[in-house]
């Protein structure tokens with residue numbers, strides 16, 4: 001089978017497109033013919049080696065994929081079923097989606113809702129499913145459209161683009177934060193009601209700033225998240241899922257203890273299956289597939305490796321789908 005293959009015989013890793021024997025696939029009770037994989041921020045980290053995402057070598061990267069079941073010993077799946085997989089350490093500790101076949105635990109697979117085809121499932125990918133988990137986190141904490149604008153950081157990226165479209169579809173006003181104000185038309189096209197220069201959230205941090213937003217979805221961490229928290233309205237809620245600006249959080253407790261602000265963490269990798277099923281069902285019902293198409297570009301398998309460094313420079317817009325077979 002054709003695969004992207006990361007090896008690390010010594011101190012440095014090498015990555016190539018190569019033919020790998022299917023016999024070497026890791027253990028699992030479901031064999032999947034992968035139709036599409038994607039390129040997420042974490043995949044770019046794995047492929048470039050910029051961060052220690054890959055925990056065992058050799059590794060097939062690709063933290064998500066969509067495809068069709070080829071063989072199954074799992075009671076929930078049979079050959080021909082359309083499935084999607086996000087996370088569970090796939091592409092990090094277990095061979096992932098950037099190969100023609102994947103062998104995984106059936107417990108990790110989500111049956112694809114009928115409204116979503118295999119390409120759309122990959123276009124949504126881990127970024128889109130995480131965006132949905134963030135929206136669900138806001139809802140669970142009682143955020144409703146009448147409470148005010150929701151701020152979304154990294155809005156032109158994968159999580160941010162899908163979050164913007166999902167929130168707009170549910171009637172929220174979305175303040176899209178971007179370092180690329182040249183993408184303002186794109187963001188308004190996804191449904192953003194205002195576009196904010198990222199510089200407004202990277203300045204000197206004040207414990208409390210003027211109350212601006214009822215909620216937030218943050219992919220950046222660091223000063224962006226800290227400033228976002230300081231600008232929340234009374235009882236605002238921020239769903240935090242990313243670290244594009246950094247792992248640190250130079251914040252004060254003032255928003256929490258003086259405004260009752262909630263910081264809700266969102267993890268997609270080990271997220272329990274019932275939450276995944278809910279997220280994918282909501283993606284099927286809420287996401288405007290026309291907007292999904294607008295934010296998606298296709299990347300040939302052969303160009304994944306050379307494109308990965310650009311991804312880390314924040315030069316990629318929206319979502320990248322990789323046809324695998």
Ligand code: NDP
Nearest residue numbers: 041154155156157158159178179242243244245267268314
């Ligand atoms: P993308 O690269 O597609 O998007 C990230 C966006 O963040 C960029 O497009 C850019 O948007 C913005 N950005 C880049 N650098 C900075 C910076 N220094 N400060 C502030 N914003 C910045 O990545 P994804 O959308 O796939 O992922 C976003 C983040 O979420 C990543 O950190 C990723 O690891 C994390 N993530 C976490 C998951 C989880 O389970 N918790 C799951 C999926 C992703 P713009 O140009 O518009 O500012």
